[in-house]
Amino acid sequence: MTFDPVLPPVALAALAVVILALRAVVLRSATRSGRWGVLRWAATTGALMLVVLAAARPGVDAEPTADDAGANVFFVVDLSADSAIADVGGSTRMSAIREDIDALMAAHEGARFGVITFTSRPAVAWPLSGDAWSLRPLVDTLSPAVGPNAAADQANAAAAANVLRYQLIAARQRYPQAEELVYYFGSGAAQSTSPQSEFAAEAVDGGAVFGYDAGDGAARLRAISDQLGVPYVNRAAGDPVRAAETGSADAATLTESPPRTEYYWVLTSLASALLLIEIGLTVRDLRRTRLSDRAGR
Incomplete structure (x- = not known):
């Protein structure tokens, strides 16, 4: 497994630290919702970190040939x-x-x-x-x-x-x-x-x-x-x-040397799935809140 990041590794590391710091601030409010709130917090945080990891472009290099895969x-x-x-x-x-x-x-x-x-x-x-x-x-x-x-x-x-x-x-x-x-x-x-x-x-x-x-x-x-x-x-x-x-x-x-096999798409797909679930749950919570407000009136 090798990496071919789209940004310098230091920049990606700094981005990961910033994300974790911001998510740590949100964790306190997530714990008020109990285990389910912490689970949702962890899923969203994991999705964001998967995007950062995808930006590092993990993959497997093809076996080099005599011509080192061309130009x-x-x-x-x-x-x-x-x-x-x-x-x-x-x-x-x-x-x-x-x-x-x-x-x-x-x-x-x-x-x-x-x-x-x-x-x-x-x-x-x-x-x-x-x-x-x-x-x-x-x-x-x-x-x-x-x-x-x-x-x-x-x-x-x-x-x-x-x-x-x-x-x-x-x-x-x-x-x-x-x-x-x-x-x-x-x-x-x-x-x-x-x-x-x-x-x-x-x-x-x-x-x-x-x-x-x-x-x-x-x-x-x-x-x-x-x-x-x-x-x-x-x-x-x-x-x-x-x-x-x-x-x-x-x-x-x-054509004798196959290109590098990239795996960033696997990470972005998982991140997308986790974020879509969180969006769906957020929409559901908003609907419940509106219904409660209407019932209270």
């Missing part, structure tokens, strides 16, 4: 307001980005994928995983972010630099024989007045910077491609996307 592919996606502009063959840049990611996932069948999104700040939208089937619906829902941090004048084209660096380090430690590919999708934050970061990731094995702004943002996108050591590709023309060539990631080899 690690990271998608770095710009969700700033610029991605909502409709200038790529009549479609929005975000629509073109989703189509390009779908094409690259098909081209790298059997690889592990990770998704990092950014505006003025980064976020890990999908931790590195071989579960491509579950990733596709998430890719379909990628859309421009809203709010002050997503404004075009606040965008940071290299906001994901540090997150990508640490994701690559973690991937190398876990899959030392696997090739690492980085695909960047963005507009170059041409309208931004905010300071711009720089990518300082160690050399990767391949990938590309896909630019969806043939104007002022192109220069910044070319600089990012130089920082990552991958080619720059102008996507304004809408040509078919081409995946990076790798030395070991052919489909026949990749």
Whole structure:
């Protein structure tokens, strides 16, 4: 059994402590209802802790093969307001980005994928995983972010630099024989007045910077491609996307290594069942209270 948490272990541990502390406050009132109240308290507390445990993503790694299960592919996606502009063959840049990611996932069948999104700040939208089937619906829902941090004048084209660096380090430690590919999708934050970061990731094995702004943002996108050591590709023309060539990631080899078996869904299912029971009991108690109030009148 291994774990691949969606948040740093320290953060998950802190969250568990906070939950237990809050639930401890509720325990005193639960004891007034006797054994049944304590049982309900324990079930709800257990459900919440199961969710935290699910966030740690327990699972079993497949037995490694000679090729260490193929490539690690990271998608770095710009969700700033610029991605909502409709200038790529009549479609929005975000629509073109989703189509390009779908094409690259098909081209790298059997690889592990990770998704990092950014505006003025980064976020890990999908931790590195071989579960491509579950990733596709998430890719379909990628859309421009809203709010002050997503404004075009606040965008940071290299906001994901540090997150990508640490994701690559973690991937190398876990899959030392696997090739690492980085695909960047963005507009170059041409309208931004905010300071711009720089990518300082160690050399990767391949990938590309896909630019969806043939104007002022192109220069910044070319600089990012130089920082990552991958080619720059102008996507304004809408040509078919081409995946990076790798030395070991052919489909026949990749399918020999099954993906990691995840068990988070078992924990979330149990938590959902416990919470649904508690919701049902709470609704029943509210009905009884209302009926009692009416009878008292």
